[in-house]
Amino acid sequence: xxxxxxxxxFLYPFIEADERDAGALVSDxxxxxxxxxxxxxxxxTSTLARCAGQVEAAASAMAERFGRxxxxxxxxxxxxxxxxxxxxxxxxxxxxxxxxxxxxxxEDQAVLTALSNDxxxxxxxxxxxxxxxxxxxxxxxxxxxxxxxxxxxxxEEAARxxxxxxxxxxxxxxxxxxxxxxxxxxxVRSESVHxxxxxxxxxxxxxxxxxxxxxxxxxxxxxxxAARPA
Amino acid sequence: MxxxxxxxxxxxxxxxxxxxxxxxxxxxxxxAAAALSLARRFAAxxxxxxxxxxxxxxxxxxxxxxxxxxxxxxxxxxxxxVDAATAxxxxxxxxxxxxxxxxxxxxxxxxxxDLLARADAWGVTSVWLGAGRREAAAAPAPRADHVVxxxxxxxxxxxxxxxxxxxxxxLWELTHVVFEHPGLLVDDAPAGSDCAxxxxxxxxxxxxxxxxxxxxxxxxxxxxxxGRAEQVDGRLxxxxxxxxxxxxxxxxxxxxxxxxxx
Numbered sequence: 001x002x003x004x005x006x007x008x009x010f011l012y013p014f015i016e017a018d019e020r021d022a023g024a025l026v027s028d029x030x031x032x033x034x035x036x037x038x039x040x041x042x043x044x045t046s047t048l049a050r051c052a053g054q055v056e057a058a059a060s061a062m063a064e065r066f067g068r069x070x071x072x073x074x075x076x077x078x079x080x081x082x083x084x085x086x087x088x089x090x091x092x093x094x095x096x097x098x099x100x101x102x103x104x105x106x107e108d109q110a111v112l113t114a115l116s117n118d119x120x121x122x123x124x125x126x127x128x129x130x131x132x133x134x135x136x137x138x139x140x141x142x143x144x145x146x147x148x149x150x151x152x153x154x155x156e157e158a159a160r161x162x163x164x165x166x167x168x169x170x171x172x173x174x175x176x177x178x179x180x181x182x183x184x185x186x187x188v189r190s191e192s193v194h195x196x197x198x199x200x201x202x203x204x205x206x207x208x209x210x211x212x213x214x215x216x217x218x219x220x221x222x223x224x225x226a227a228r229p230a
Numbered sequence: 231m232x233x234x235x236x237x238x239x240x241x242x243x244x245x246x247x248x249x250x251x252x253x254x255x256x257x258x259x260x261x262a263a264a265a266l267s268l269a270r271r272f273a274a275x276x277x278x279x280x281x282x283x284x285x286x287x288x289x290x291x292x293x294x295x296x297x298x299x300x301x302x303x304x305x306x307x308x309x310x311x312v313d314a315a316t317a318x319x320x321x322x323x324x325x326x327x328x329x330x331x332x333x334x335x336x337x338x339x340x341x342x343x344d345l346l347a348r349a350d351a352w353g354v355t356s357v358w359l360g361a362g363r364r365e366a367a368a369a370p371a372p373r374a375d376h377v378v379x380x381x382x383x384x385x386x387x388x389x390x391x392x393x394x395x396x397x398x399x400x401l402w403e404l405t406h407v408v409f410e411h412p413g414l415l416v417d418d419a420p421a422g423s424d425c426a427x428x429x430x431x432x433x434x435x436x437x438x439x440x441x442x443x444x445x446x447x448x449x450x451x452x453x454x455x456x457g458r459a460e461q462v463d464g465r466l467x468x469x470x471x472x473x474x475x476x477x478x479x480x481x482x483x484x485x486x487x488x489x490x491x492x
Contacts, residue, residue, distance in 0.1 A: 033254075044392060079295060085287040193300040
């Protein structure tokens, strides 16, 4: 066999197969992690600054809906489904402030599989909205692409039923960003799904903080009006 | 609400992002070590069991991240969301030695402390991701094979502003970088391995953590240690129940570590 003596390792894609010292790799991993932490923080800071006005407007509208008994319904796919679940947890079980009625449409396996099986995955959120919502309610949808058909269907259904609609997505020009059915669309400008999701969490937290602040102000206003002598 | 509180709250997410970025940078070395270990465990056939009692959405997010990668072409890896209410029984029955238990929590989460305490008995590698002040942990502080921590004032804020998500996004990203180095995917002794680091635990004075499975006759007890079942003498400690954690040395349960819990 001549193969054994010919240096053919360079022909193989995995020349690293002979690599045994993890030290260099670990150094690279540490540097990569630090760089990505920096990217994430920078994207969050710039996005929060750019979207501050939009967040304020959305929060004011949400507080007004909560004030008259509205409820929040959150939805999304995959990692964004967990953001929807986290949003419902944040509003319903807040670290501080007042608990607010919020439900995610991603947690009931029976409903999700029934709808997917019988009417199709594209309608998995819109059909739940048809069942649950009243005109005072709020729809919040997370998507990194902004183009998922089930998200667009859900927003159209929500808008038709008079809901306040709030979308968080990753790309300008995506279906959600250009849809008339999404009244407040917060767009994160990044090519990385991970960095988009991290920033969407920060946006949602800021939105939640602002809703709490508006509700406190509304309560104080009501108290002042009630206390004023006739 | 005072003006000061109001201003603090309005800047909460931004300030939190800055302080967490600093803390996450400090955790980079722990992340790298955890990713190397995780890739090696996956390469050896491990499943990762994910639990987050206070934030179930985070446990679900970690699991879907690994099972269905956002980057096309990256391999799907077995990760499973575990409901906190039945976590101990789920991992106990389903995990195989060499698997990974990943917990996401604050330092003072008793359910996570209990699960981490059982990891060695089950023979699984433990990875603990968390946020908040580590000193909030009840004594003795829970230990894990890998701890990746965001040392921040308010864990509830870090959990919702993208910081905690970033931690496991990075863990996923780094794990897949390790997969590009197949030569480095070997030589990781699984947790609970008796002869790691050239020290035979049985021959030393060290005890091994074991979980009681069944009480047999004449004081014999069936336990699991390092993911393997064995029989030991339980008469020295007495009054044991299935689920109890004990320290085993040379075929004898020498002390009880905690009560059964599920």
